[in-house]
Amino acid sequence: MTEPTRGATPEDWFQFDFVLGLGGNLLPCVQADAQPTPGSSVKAFGKVPSMYNAQGQAFGLKGWQTRPIMSAEIQQWAADRRLNLCVRLGSVSGVHALDIDVEDRAKAEEIVHAIEAVTGPLPKRWRENSGKCLLLFKLEE
Secondary structure (H helix, E strand, C coil): CHHHHHHHHCCHHHHHHHCCCHHHHHECCCCCCCCCCCCCCCCCCCCEEEECCCCCCCEEECCCCCCCCCHHHHHHHHHHHCCCCEEECCCCEEEEEEEEECCCCCHHHHHHHHHHHHHHCCCCCEECCCEEEEEEEECCC
């Protein structure tokens, strides 16, 4: 079973839910090294909306693309430090992302700085021990 403190913190969930107003688009995501439930069709965890069962095995969330997200669910997910958070992106949610897949942290920070010089500050999430970063923004049609 994965370590209980590797995922998003309750503060991360609060930031994305209340401060950024993305609660209706937040979903849980298990660790990449999670063991799947028997018969699971998910081949690789880590970026797929997913949960753990009572035995600590992982399963994907069916219908995550259109599933309504309830505040009580977010509170439950935030309390489970094994879970990371996913943000549902796309035209339905109005939330989009720029993915900075640069390993060198200094170079990635230069890229982020150049983008934010045009856009202003954006919500961001850095990958631990890496330069990889995700910048979020809302774009209304």
